[in-house]
Amino acid sequence: MVPEEICLILEKQFGDAVQSTKVEGGHPHAVVAADRWPEVALFLRDDPRLRFNLLNCISSLDLLADNKLACVYDLSSLPLDRGTALIIETHLFAVRVVTDRDEPTIPSVARVWPTAEWHEREAYDLMGIRFENHPDLRRILCPDDWVGHPLRKDYEFPLEYHGIPATTEYELTNPRH
Amino acid sequence: MNKAMGETILESQPDLLIDIDRREQGDLDTEEMLVNMGPQHPSTHGVLRIVLRTDGEMIQEAIPHIGYLHRCAEKIGENLQPYQFIPYTDRMDYLAGMNNNQAYAVAVEKLAGMEVPPRGQAIRVIMAELNRIASHLVSLGCYGMDMGAFTPFLYCFREREMILDLFEAACGARLTYSYLTIGGVFQDLPEGWVEQCREFLDYFEPKIDDYNNLLSFNHIFIKRTGRIGTISPEDVVRWGLTGPLIRASGIRWDLRKVTPYDGYEQYDFEIPIGEPAGSDGFPAAGIEVGDSWNRYFVRVLEMEQSVRIIRQALDRLPEGDFRAKKVTNVKLPDDEVYVEIENPRGQLGFYVRGDGSAIPYRVKSRGPSFCxxxxxTHVCRNCLLADIPAIIGSIDVVMGEVDR
Structure with missing residues (x-):
C-alpha cells in the first residue's frame, strides 16, 4: 500500500484531525492533532487495510524556529497470518504529532503498542515531552536528578554534576546545539 | 475516545496489578525480598541493573534500570558531519561495529541521494555478514558460559579471532572499525584478502557442527534453556522485538528480504526460524517455538546463511570504485529519512533530518537491544530466579547500544 492511499484512508476517517500530509520526499507522513492521536493510533493498528502492528521508533524533534516540539512515530505492518512463510511485503508509514514547546504534552500510546513505553520515556528524558496516561513516566537514560533535557536545542551544558567537573574543552568545542 | 474503545485497549494489556490483587484476596505469600542484580553481574553482559522482587525462588517482578553507559550519542551526531559521526556509531553496538556503520551510512546516503558503487556495496555485504558471524559467536559463547558450559566459549572466540584478523587486514582495527563509511567503504580490500577470507569460510563452516555437538544439542543445555522465557508471536510484535527474537518466535521476517539495502536482493539465502520439538534438525523434545533455546539456535542457523552470502559476494566481487567521489561536506537537503537495517541483534534504525547544511539537524538511533x-519485565514475571540469566542471555543485549 502506497503512502497516498494511507493518507486518503486517514483523512476520510478522521477529517480535521489529520492536519497535513506529505507523500513525496524521503519520509512520507501525516501530521495528526495531539488530542486525537490515541484514537488515530488505535485505528492504524486495528484497521484491516492498514494493520500497523509494529511501532518501530519514536523520534522526538525540537522545532526551535517554530517554538514547537514534535514526535515522529515510524510504523510498519507485519502480517501475522502467514504462518511460517517468508514475509516479503510490508507497508511503512509515519505519523508526526506536534506540540507546544512551553507546555509539551502528547497522549501516550503505550497501551496501543507496549513498545512505546520505553520510547516515550526516552523522549521525556531527553526532550522533555510529557506523555499523558503513560504507565510509568520517569527518566530512563539520564540519572533521576538530572537537570534539563539534553536534546533540546537550547540546552545548557552543565559545568559539573555532583562535584564531577564537566569537560574542560567546553569553551573550545562550543557545541552548536 | 469513547469508553468501549478504551476497554479494548486495556484488554490487550498484561495485568500489572495481578500481584497486588492476589495479596488482597488473602493469599499467603512468603516474605518478599528485593534483589539487586547488577550493574556489575557477569550474566547481565554489561552494566545492566535489574531489580528483582522475589517471593522465595519466584520472580514477582523484574525492573531493568539502564543508562549507565549513556553518552548522548545523538547530540554528538547533531554537531558533526555524517562522516565524522561514523566512528561514534560503532561505539554503540561494539560487537557489531560494521553493521552500525552501515546503518548510519545507508540512512545518510538515502537522505543525500548518494549512489554507492557496486564494489563498495559488495564489500559492505561481506563485512556486515562477517561481523554478524563474529557477533553471534560472542553471543553463543557467552550464553553457553552463562549456562555453565565453559568450553564452547573458547572455541567460539578462537573462530572470532580469525574474523577480527580479517577485519584488521582490511581496515587496521579489531573492534571499532569505521570501515563502512558514507558512500561506500573507507579503502579497498588489500591484496590476497579474498583468498584469505575463502580459507576462513572453508575452515569455519564445519565448525558450526562442533558448536551443535558441544552445546546446542547438549541435554543439560536444552533442559536449562528449553521452554524458558517463551514469547508468543503476538507479544513479539507488540513489544517491537526484532532480529533473532522475532524469528525464534516463528515469524519469517528479515529486513534483508523485506526492504533490501546494499544489494541484498541479489543474494540467495534462507531465513531460519524457531521450530517446535521434533522438526528436522531440531531436538525431539524439551523445546518450543519462541523459547530461549530457539532464540539461541536461530543465531547458529543464521551463521550458516551468512557464510552462504559471503561466498556469493566473494565470487561476484565487481571491479571498480569502492566509494562515491564526494563524501565530505555533502549538503544534506531540508528533508528527513528513517532507515532500518538488519543488525545481528535486530532492526537498527536511524532517523536523520537535514536542514540544508552539511551537519544534520537531528540524528536519532533506534537500537534493537533497547527495544x-x-x-x-513482561517475560520474567513468575519465572525462577535461576532462569533470569537464561532469558537475558538469550535476548543478547549490548548495553552500549541500549544506553547510546
Whole structure:
C-alpha cells in the first residue's frame, strides 16, 4: 500500500484531525492533532487495510524556529497470518504529532503498542515531552536528578554534576546545539 | 475516545496489578525480598541493573534500570558531519561495529541521494555478514558460559579471532572499525584478502557442527534453556522485538528480504526460524517455538546463511570504485529519512533530518537491544530466579547500544 492511499484512508476517517500530509520526499507522513492521536493510533493498528502492528521508533524533534516540539512515530505492518512463510511485503508509514514547546504534552500510546513505553520515556528524558496516561513516566537514560533535557536545542551544558567537573574543552568545542 | 474503545485497549494489556490483587484476596505469600542484580553481574553482559522482587525462588517482578553507559550519542551526531559521526556509531553496538556503520551510512546516503558503487556495496555485504558471524559467536559463547558450559566459549572466540584478523587486514582495527563509511567503504580490500577470507569460510563452516555437538544439542543445555522465557508471536510484535527474537518466535521476517539495502536482493539465502520439538534438525523434545533455546539456535542457523552470502559476494566481487567521489561536506537537503537495517541483534534504525547544511539537524538511533530489553519485565514475571540469566542471555543485549 502506497503512502497516498494511507493518507486518503486517514483523512476520510478522521477529517480535521489529520492536519497535513506529505507523500513525496524521503519520509512520507501525516501530521495528526495531539488530542486525537490515541484514537488515530488505535485505528492504524486495528484497521484491516492498514494493520500497523509494529511501532518501530519514536523520534522526538525540537522545532526551535517554530517554538514547537514534535514526535515522529515510524510504523510498519507485519502480517501475522502467514504462518511460517517468508514475509516479503510490508507497508511503512509515519505519523508526526506536534506540540507546544512551553507546555509539551502528547497522549501516550503505550497501551496501543507496549513498545512505546520505553520510547516515550526516552523522549521525556531527553526532550522533555510529557506523555499523558503513560504507565510509568520517569527518566530512563539520564540519572533521576538530572537537570534539563539534553536534546533540546537550547540546552545548557552543565559545568559539573555532583562535584564531577564537566569537560574542560567546553569553551573550545562550543557545541552548536 | 469513547469508553468501549478504551476497554479494548486495556484488554490487550498484561495485568500489572495481578500481584497486588492476589495479596488482597488473602493469599499467603512468603516474605518478599528485593534483589539487586547488577550493574556489575557477569550474566547481565554489561552494566545492566535489574531489580528483582522475589517471593522465595519466584520472580514477582523484574525492573531493568539502564543508562549507565549513556553518552548522548545523538547530540554528538547533531554537531558533526555524517562522516565524522561514523566512528561514534560503532561505539554503540561494539560487537557489531560494521553493521552500525552501515546503518548510519545507508540512512545518510538515502537522505543525500548518494549512489554507492557496486564494489563498495559488495564489500559492505561481506563485512556486515562477517561481523554478524563474529557477533553471534560472542553471543553463543557467552550464553553457553552463562549456562555453565565453559568450553564452547573458547572455541567460539578462537573462530572470532580469525574474523577480527580479517577485519584488521582490511581496515587496521579489531573492534571499532569505521570501515563502512558514507558512500561506500573507507579503502579497498588489500591484496590476497579474498583468498584469505575463502580459507576462513572453508575452515569455519564445519565448525558450526562442533558448536551443535558441544552445546546446542547438549541435554543439560536444552533442559536449562528449553521452554524458558517463551514469547508468543503476538507479544513479539507488540513489544517491537526484532532480529533473532522475532524469528525464534516463528515469524519469517528479515529486513534483508523485506526492504533490501546494499544489494541484498541479489543474494540467495534462507531465513531460519524457531521450530517446535521434533522438526528436522531440531531436538525431539524439551523445546518450543519462541523459547530461549530457539532464540539461541536461530543465531547458529543464521551463521550458516551468512557464510552462504559471503561466498556469493566473494565470487561476484565487481571491479571498480569502492566509494562515491564526494563524501565530505555533502549538503544534506531540508528533508528527513528513517532507515532500518538488519543488525545481528535486530532492526537498527536511524532517523536523520537535514536542514540544508552539511551537519544534520537531528540524528536519532533506534537500537534493537533497547527495544528487545524492554520486554524483560513482561517475560520474567513468575519465572525462577535461576532462569533470569537464561532469558537475558538469550535476548543478547549490548548495553552500549541500549544506553547510546
Amino acid at each position: 528487545n530489553l524492554s520486554i524483560t
